[in-house]
Amino acid sequence: MIGKTKILLLSDDIIGKNMAGPGIRVWEMAISLSKENDFEVGIACPDFSQIDNKEHPQLIIFKYSLHKKEKLINFASRFDIFLLSGYILDKFPRLNNLNKLIIADLYVPFILENLFVYDSKKFKLGDQQLIHNRDLRVLIKLLLYSHHFLCAHDRQKYFYSGMLTAINRINPYLLKLDKNLSKTFTVIPYGIQQKKTIKETKVLRDVLPGIKKSDVILIWGGVISNWFDPFILIEAMEEVIKVNPNFKLFFMSTKHPNPLVMKFPKAEKAEKLAAQKKLLNKFIFFNKNWIPYEERFNYFLESDVGITTHLAHFETQFSFRTRILDYIHFNLPIICSKGDFFEQYIQKNSIGITVTPSNRDELKKAILSMGEKKFRDKFKENIKKVEKEFYWDNLLLPLKEKLRNSQMLSELKKIKSTEIYTGKETEIKNRYSTNPVSHFYQFHNIKRILPSGFKIWLKRLIYKTKL
Numbered sequence: 274m275i276g277k278t279k280i281l282l283l284s285d286d287i288i289g290k291n292m293a294g295p296g297i298r299v300w301e302m303a304i305s306l307s308k309e310n311d312f313e314v315g316i317a318c319p320d321f322s323q324i325d326n327k328e329h330p331q332l333i334i335f336k337y338s339l340h341k342k343e344k345l346i347n348f349a350s351r352f353d354i355f356l357l358s359g360y361i362l363d364k365f366p367r368l369n370n371l372n373k374l375i376i377a378d379l380y381v382p383f384i385l386e387n388l389f390v391y392d393s394k395k396f397k398l399g400d401q402q403l404i405h406n407r408d409l410r411v412l413i414k415l416l417l418y419s420h421h422f423l424c425a426h427d428r429q430k431y432f433y434s435g436m437l438t439a440i441n442r443i444n445p446y447l448l449k450l451d452k453n454l455s456k457t458f459t460v461i462p463y464g465i466q467q468k469k470t471i472k473e474t475k476v477l478r479d480v481l482p483g484i485k486k487s488d489v490i491l492i493w494g495g496v497i498s499n500w501f502d503p504f505i506l507i508e509a510m511e512e513v514i515k516v517n518p519n520f521k522l523f524f525m526s527t528k529h530p531n532p533l534v535m536k537f538p539k540a541e542k543a544e545k546l547a548a549q550k551k552l553l554n555k556f557i558f559f560n561k562n563w564i565p566y567e568e569r570f571n572y573f574l575e576s577d578v579g580i581t582t583h584l585a586h587f588e589t590q591f592s593f594r595t596r597i598l599d600y601i602h603f604n605l606p607i608i609c610s611k612g613d614f615f616e617q618y619i620q621k622n623s624i625g626i627t628v629t630p631s632n633r634d635e636l637k638k639a640i641l642s643m644g645e646k647k648f649r650d651k652f653k654e655n656i657k658k659v660e661k662e663f664y665w666d667n668l669l670l671p672l673k674e675k676l677r678n679s680q681m682l683s684e685l686k687k688i689k690s691t692e693i694y695t696g697k698e699t700e701i702k703n704r705y706s707t708n709p710v711s712h713f714y715q716f717h718n719i720k721r722i723l724p725s726g727f728k729i730w731l732k733r734l735i736y737k738t739k740l
Contacts, residue, residue, distance in 0.1 A: 421457060510552060
């Protein structure tokens with residue numbers, strides 16, 4: 274590539290004042306990439322995004338519309354590399370015809386998330402299957418047409434490696450170039466900003482009726498999606514306050530900032546449960562609206578502990594809970610359920626406590642232990658030691674190095690352009706499958722070392738018939 278490498282990040286989620294994890298990831302990655310003198314970076318996001326580049330004028334911003342797809346295609350054609358995720362290729366299939374290098378960001382395993390998003394009484398089982406079939410089609414298309422893949426951790430890498438093998442994207446051609454898949458995958462977790470913020474205003478203590486200056490505040494840093502378990506936390510809080518009524522629990526939001534994302538039924542149920550137990554607005558508080566990205570820090574800085582509880586299920590194993598990074602960024606000791614990527618990380622680095630999913634007594638004990646400031650301070654000191662690992666600029670170093678390796682990227686593009694199933698496979702199938710024994714015997718030296726009855730034994734093994 275001559276001159277600057279032109280990289281376009283295409284977001285499936287909104288970016289701007291109010292944005293969730295996927296939008297934040299695109300925004301922060303674009304900022305970090307744009308710091309490099311040899312990169313020209315653009316962002317394409319939905320047209321209802323409240324985004325501007327006043328603080329980062331080097332970024333090229335484009336708002337796309339599903340009703341004017343041609344405009345995005347024309348804008349995207351000026352770039353060399355696409356970094357995208359989710360449903361972008363399904364929404365804009367012509368992107369694949371532009372002959373650009375495509376990097377798929379797979380850090381959100383949406384095919385697994387949606388198994389739980391639509392797991393409610395509102396959706397019949399047959400409808401859930403249709404939705405899953407659609408998600409599977411979208412994901413397979415993304416895997417087929419992409420040349421390089423980003424994952425949040427090794428578990429995700431193994432999951433997607435299996436899928437790539439199943440659709441024949443990991444094949445002899447690829448392995449000849451990349452035997453250990455280091456050129457095919459880059460592990461990039463979710464990150465945090467390097468800059469530190471100072472609390473600007475009070476938002477919880479002595480502001481919300483019921484939360485005092487001396488209280489120990491547990492913050493739930495995000496929405497209440499279907500794969501989480503807020504109910505066990507509310508039940509544990511009921512027991513906790515009997516021992517120490519100074520504990521307060523604050524849920525940051527009950528709805529997603531993207532208006533196209535469906536409501537979370539568990540949020541409503543969790544609020545009803547808190548009300549039934551007479552804890553609502555006394556010990557447990559729900560924020561109804563999404564807190565703007567540049568204002569969130571006030572809530573974290575005023576809290577004492579970051580908490581999240583999830584169920585024990587398939588999605589958990591491959592998830593990457595981005596709210597944990599908020600807790601690390603704002604130096605909050607962590608309480609979370611076991612079973613996901615962060616279980617071992619939290620235990621290894623002693624930055625919090627992990628509890629068995631759905632175990633109320635363990636959760637109660639963990640919360641009560643955080644009542645001692647000296648106990649929390651030990652975790653806070655350890656968090657300071659690990660936070661640099663998650664600075665966006667540090668996380669993206671491996672990807673930046675690969676983006677500068679034009680020869681490697683060119684080779685990966687050639688692998689993708691090879692047909693998944695070539696016309697030769699029919700010929701090979703006929704030669705090997707219709708008469709595998711006769712083909713086996715074309716290797717004349719084999720006859721000298723095999724026993725005379727081997728041909729009959731091989732036929733019985735393959736065809737399972739009596740001769």
